[in-house]
């Protein structure tokens with residue numbers, strides 16, 4: 001199995017130093033640490049560099065406080081939250097103090113769980129209206145994402 005230790009995606013993985021520890025991560029997650037560029041598995045064939053079509057998705061700069069306040073509003077401890085995310089508690093801590101920028105895949109998971117906006121397209125598009133009028137979250141909302 002070649003599963004990214006950070007986002008859980010099954011894909012081609014690499015070794016990378018992230019937050020001081022060596023992890024096996026996908027290329028996307030490896031960007032947040034120091035890639036060792038040493039494929040863990042044998043790569044079948046290197047394909048031509050894929051061009052990312054369309055605008056690039058990025059994580060909003062204020063993600064740390066957004067995550068923390070939404071999580072607290074939902075009445076979840078970091079541990080509970082980590083469990084519902086299927087991530088380590090330390091990841092949640094790092095997310096909330098801004099030490100770890102979530103990969104897009106994780107950010108999208110966070111968005112769904114917390115009903116907040118974390119991913120934006122890299123564009124000069126200032127969204128000044130921050131009030132989104134979504135009521136306070138309940139644990140039921142968090143744990144029962146599918147409707």
Ligand SMILES: [Zn+2]
Pocket residue numbers: 004005006007008009025026027028029030103
């Ligand atoms: Zn990953």
